[in-house]
Amino acid sequence: MVPSILFEIMLIGLLGIGAQWAAWRYRIPAIVVMSVTGLLVGPILGFINPEEDFGNLYNPIISVAVAIILFEGSLNLNFKELRGLGKPVFRISTIGAFIAWILGSLTAHYIAGLSWPVAFVIGGLFIVTGPTVIMPLLRQSKLKPRPAKILKWEGIIVDPIGALLAVFAFEIIAYLTAENPNGAALVLFFVGSVFAGIFGWLCGRGIGWMFETGHIPEFLKSPAVFVVVILCFTIPDEFMHETGLLSVTAMGITLANMGISSVADMRHFKENVSILLISAIFIMLTASLKMDTLLQIFSPNIIGYVLLMMFAVRPLSIFLSTIKTDLSLNEKALVGWIAPRGIVALTVSSYFASILTDAGYEDASILTTLTFGLVIFTVIAHGFSIRGLAKKLHLSMEGRPGTLIVGSNPFTVELAKSLRKARVPIIIVDSSWEKLRYARKEGVPFYHGEMLSEQTEYNLDTIPYEYIIAATDFHSYNALVCTTFMPEYGRTNVFKISPFRQIDSSSSDIVSKIGGRILFKEKMALDDLNEKINNGYIFRQTTITQQYSYKQYVEEKDDATVFLYVIKPSGQIRFYAEDTKAIPGAGDIIVSLTPPNKEIKKIQAKLENQRSNGTNNGTKE
Template identity: 40%
Template sequence: MAIESAADGALAPVMSFALVGALGVGAQWAAWRLRMPAIVLMLLAGLLIGPVLGVFDPSRDIGPLMAPMISIAVAIILFEGGLTLNLHSLRGAAEGVKRLIVLGAPLGWLLSTLALHYVAGLGWASSAVFGGIMIVTGPTVIAPLLRQARLNRRPAQLLQWEAIVNDPIGALAAVLAFQVVLVLNTAETMGDAAWDMARGIVVAAVMGVAAGAIISESFRRAWVPEYMKVPVLFAALLGVFALSDTVLHESGLLAVTVMGIWIANADLPSYTEMRRFKEHATILLVSGVFILLAANMDFEKLAMLNWRALAFVIVVILVVRPLTVMISLVGTKLPMRERLLVGLTGPRGVVLVAVAGLFAERLVAMGVADAALLGPLAFALVAATVVLNGFSLRPFAAALGLAGKGIPGVIIVGGSRFAAAFGEALQKREVPVLIADPNRGRLRSAREVGLPVFFGDILSEAAEHGVEVTSYGRVLAVSDNDAYNTLVATDLGPEFGRDNVFQLKRTKQDSPRHALPATLGGRAIAGGQTYLDLTSKMNAGWRVRATNLTEEYTFENWRAANPDAILLAEHDEGGDLRLIVADEDPRKQKDVTLLSLSPENDTLDAAKADNEGTE
């Protein structure tokens, strides 16, 4: 069957879906390669194929399928947002995070609504709905910005947790505001309006809680096999959304958000796997929805943005967001420079555009004419905040003294003399290092040389809140427990990237009976040495040393002088650090510093060495 459409200039639905998927995922991949916010490239891609070139028109090429597709996608996105709201984590969060949620969310909703009404010129109905979703500061945008900016732990934690927790809260606020507008426009009297509103909230909440409880209990009691948990979750999600909407129009979004929150707090053993799969699905849906909405934008809608829209964006960035943060954090012990940084950092993301686009269509259909401005305003706000924060966060934080080193650090899991020696050598190169171990005694060597340490399990909830993960880009598991090293590398692999998790070679790895598949563990480092091998060498007087390679003193010269040395890492003049896996050589042969574990009797050219050794 031919792919092309019979209509002149129109794409067939299959080709349309393929184009949206390719552009969405391609934009995210290109953004990762270019170290740019993905939402900027998705916005440009959508506008380019849509209003600029006219290649793709969702209303023409997809037609009646577009509205239900966006509705289902937004429902899944909001469910995933609810799935991130773990109340146990919130109770352990810092006081500043609680303030930004408990006080900041309603205050931000109020101030955003006032700005929309008095500055952008929207009516109260559109302002209340859009003001609710403006609470969300873009969890999908904040994380890459924090990794790029390398902020200090406390402001990074404030921004990260505010974005995660306020994601479902903002969605709930928008849904509730829309329910109020819907009821007020359809009910005959105020009594009817109040009754319909209460009924809508109760029905959605009950259905969400009931579905969440049934799913949680069936998973806990093993009534659903492991391989079917994610499909069952998806089917239940769609069923609750559709059934709730059937019982009471537009209550489905609230129901699925409540369902996600319930499951997030059910302490399910398979919660992490479900959440990761949901995150992957959300990335695809977020990309698709954003491309669709951007491509569906036309120049007539964009022309609706006047000076009031510009004033609104400026007021949100310079007044609403800072004022919300400053008032929320009154009475806390946070320094003013940290409050200022958090107050001027509020990038909005795809969730804002997706939910705003969905509610804009609903409001317009109800007769709220100025709701047509919500889509263009959402795009304008997202573009302005992402570009501004994307390019200014790092220098602004550095000017305030709140930015860490630009080099992604290394978390070394497992305290030992080797870990302390390697960590000290990295720290002397201004690479952030953290030594983590649940045994306090094994951290002694690290503390003696002045290295930061974390006493506890790196996989624990305490580490999640107490370790500034955004400052680190690599994990090196070097404990004396091979199974624990494998667990750490496997568990942290999805977060740091499989290429950025390393571990020591397992003692019996070469035995077919004990060898593990490639899906488990990290890459072997330290020349394929085991923990016992390294301990033996450290006891024999081996040291971690740093040597500069130049045009005169090449890698071949170094290897000839140090035939037994074990390569650990290379660090170039630009600050790039590369941990060298077993049987690899450095990529650069000059203008690079080699870190190696060398025996004391090896010849080391003193003129070429930074360090004679560290323990």
């Protein structure tokens, strides 16, 4: 056991983030690594048991964390995303959820051996997927926009619906089995659900109005939202258990669709907090399990139940609910397979296990085992299969990471052509149709629109592109583009052309310290690059080998050469930036902007060599 609660909190955070890093480093599903880590330090090795150690604080900590995670996920649910997807999402979240409830309940009764009341409670709960498991999978799988949006919307919307279905089933059971049935409890449930939805909407509108009118200063916006989220969850949940999830979801969707600019800034911050919470909560939940629970998972009735839920109930509910929609067969197959269960299923099932057992349903004692069996099997199966299945169904954005270039001019067009020659997906974005003539003339893919506008966000598919280069004539705008997209793409993948040539020294300090990394050379401004293109500079590829080292290449190159990027043997692109320290090795291809005189010299040397050979041949004759 750990020496103190403080040490245990530190250990949980360290293990959670460590698991996330290991998953990123070795390309393993994060939820799998977190689950295994929690099992190792908990029931297997016995280092920690958060449920016992935290005592009465354990459940409130889990509940508040789930509320924040669900709210952060719902902040991404803008109705504009539903263009062309409204019907499938609505069908899956309503008809599909109902079919999954009925089929899941039948499976729980006939296969898992649960009584009808317990089966219908757990059948309602198990329709959930949720952002805690769906979001990490979507980050790693690189799905095409349509299936990714469907899975995201379903996961966040159905999360509170599943919890409410479980509560509804329990209330129905309590009503039907009572000696003196009283419909007041059922009425209270519906009133509580309606109240939760309205309360969440009011919280969203209220905090949004205060943001828009300036009643909350910038430095208090994120703390204020956190407090309101906890308020929004707690008040309805005290009134009717599990309605708090519906309330925070309604609040998040309301804020997401109010068009408030500061919500985007908060979204990035809350996404970071959610990753921390997901990591910690997964460690806590899995570490709190008992060894008996783990061993019971492998009983035939639980394995049979889990397999039917994965291979029959889920696919049937998706295929039946999406009849006469525009979803392709491949999209139905992928969505019908991917349904990992996560934190909400684990936390709510433990709650119902206790109250159903107290109500006299002895078979409810296996609910925790059944839930964890479904969670662990779906997390592993779906986590490891989503990428391969998406690729086979042609629903993944496979291939080399692409580059999105903001600004159309002679240099960026030639850069795009060189990247396309290296089979790298590229696109040039510019709001000026006149400047896009360079891209149109050379046949380079382009998008006409303002990169920072909301319309572009929904019309331009940015999934294939992992790098952004801001290279317009306005250096402040370049910095703004980089600052905007840095939270999404990461600092190492966002670049701007050096501004130092065209702006004065006082503003150069400001622009250089915000936005992305300065591309190529620090003193190589966009005007310099365009001038080189106009003077006939060419893009040249040079392969580094064991015989021709990088050091030799640097010694022989022309002083006017500009290093642009390196193509690794794996196909990855590494752009030269102000802080680039890595030295290319054997097998790497360096792409540079080379003076034309070097090519002329090479041609002259070749001609002289041919003449020399011809002279020697003539002498021999």
